[in-house]
Amino acid sequence: MEACHSPHQSNVTSSGTIIVAIISLEAFAGMWINAFIICVLCIGWVRKKTLNSNEKILLILSFSRISFLYFSWVYNFLYLLYPEYLYAHIMRQLIASFQSFFNCSNLWVSASLCVFYCIKIASFRNSFFNYLKVKIDMIVPWLLLGSGILALAVGIITYDLNESMQGKNLNESMQSKNLNETMQSINLNETMHNTKLNFTCLGKFWKSSIRIDKNIFTPFFLIGFGCAVSFMAVIFAAVFLLFSLWRHKNKMQTNSMKDLSMDAHIRAMKSILSFLVMYSINFICLVLTMYYSMMNETTMILLLSLYLYAFPGVHSLILIFSNPKLEKALLKILSCVKCEFFMK
Numbered sequence: 001m002e003a004c005h006s007p008h009q010s011n012v013t014s015s016g017t018i019i020v021a022i023i024s025l026e027a028f029a030g031m032w033i034n035a036f037i038i039c040v041l042c043i044g045w046v047r048k049k050t051l052n053s054n055e056k057i058l059l060i061l062s063f064s065r066i067s068f069l070y071f072s073w074v075y076n077f078l079y080l081l082y083p084e085y086l087y088a089h090i091m092r093q094l095i096a097s098f099q100s101f102f103n104c105s106n107l108w109v110s111a112s113l114c115v116f117y118c119i120k121i122a123s124f125r126n127s128f129f130n131y132l133k134v135k136i137d138m139i140v141p142w143l144l145l146g147s148g149i150l151a152l153a154v155g156i157i158t159y160d161l162n163e164s165m166q167g168k169n170l171n172e173s174m175q176s177k178n179l180n181e182t183m184q185s186i187n188l189n190e191t192m193h194n195t196k197l198n199f200t201c202l203g204k205f206w207k208s209s210i211r212i213d214k215n216i217f218t219p220f221f222l223i224g225f226g227c228a229v230s231f232m233a234v235i236f237a238a239v240f241l242l243f244s245l246w247r248h249k250n251k252m253q254t255n256s257m258k259d260l261s262m263d264a265h266i267r268a269m270k271s272i273l274s275f276l277v278m279y280s281i282n283f284i285c286l287v288l289t290m291y292y293s294m295m296n297e298t299t300m301i302l303l304l305s306l307y308l309y310a311f312p313g314v315h316s317l318i319l320i321f322s323n324p325k326l327e328k329a330l331l332k333i334l335s336c337v338k339c340e341f342f343m344k
Contacts, residue, residue: 027073030313034062053140065312068102101155108147111230118237122244161219238276271322
């Protein structure tokens with residue numbers, strides 16, 4: 001006998017398939033773009049036997065973004081199409097933990113890249129800033145190490161958070177069951193004493209629910225605070241860099257001078273400005289995602305995820321065109337593909 005499916009189930013399945021298709025397109029495009037950056041940097045590393053600080057940050061950033069997009073795609077694929085596999089054993093906790101680890105690593109390494117550009121390019125008459133400019137190559141490994149430690153902490157918090165939320169769902173189902181039994185036991189012919197006992201029981205359920213929500217709020221606050229700190233670092237670094245470049249440009253125009261490095265500064269300025277706008281939108285989406293996660297609004301989370309998964313690929317593409325080495329390699333590959341296409 002054939003199984004009957006309701007129209008609602010069919011609509012949910014079809015909408016889930018569409019969302020998975022969009023997320024897959026964003027994820028695989030982003031992974032290919034970041035894989036290209038890794039390949040170019042690794043080839044240069046093998047040839048020159050060394051990497052500069054900028055390339056180290058880009059290498060770690062690209063690896064973090066590939067891993068984040070991969071685990072995000074796996075999570076959403078299982079969540080929308082095969083939820084029974086996602087909730088088996090500790091599968092959800094592990095995938096969500098790795099996803100948060102690499103997402104936080106992506107955010108903090110991106111902030112480190114912005115800070116690196118600010119210290120390396122900007123010019124201020126300040127002894128501490130000049131000290132940072134001289135020591136920046138020694139500071140970069142510590143920035144990357146700090147980013148990894150913070151990302152690891154967020155991954156652990158996320159693992160515990162998912163366990164708490166699963167416990168909350170179990171408690172809510174048990175409370176709902178007990179509440180129904182309690183309400184069914186109320187009868188108009190019961191004494192006032194029994195009614196008082198029933199409402200006392202309901203009060204215990206309500207207090208238990210508030211206590212669980214408070215336990216869940218703390219991990220969300222810690223994760224949000226970490227994202228906010230990286231966002232503030234990006235804002236300050238971008239503003240200082242843009243101000244320095246704007247002042248340098250006005251000085252050149254006043255003195256009728258031409259600086260050979262001005263083109264590189266302008267490219268960096270455009271890259272930082274676009275990154276600031278994208279990072280700001282990404283931060284807002286992250287905050288809204290955490291809020292709707294607490295409210296269990298799955299639809300809004302999926303809609304916000306469409307931008308969160310597009311950010312790593314789009315920004316990496318901007319980084320490619322703002323880096324002469326990466327841009328040259330990409331144009332070379334595109335020209336070869338174009339020649340092969342016309343030869344066929």
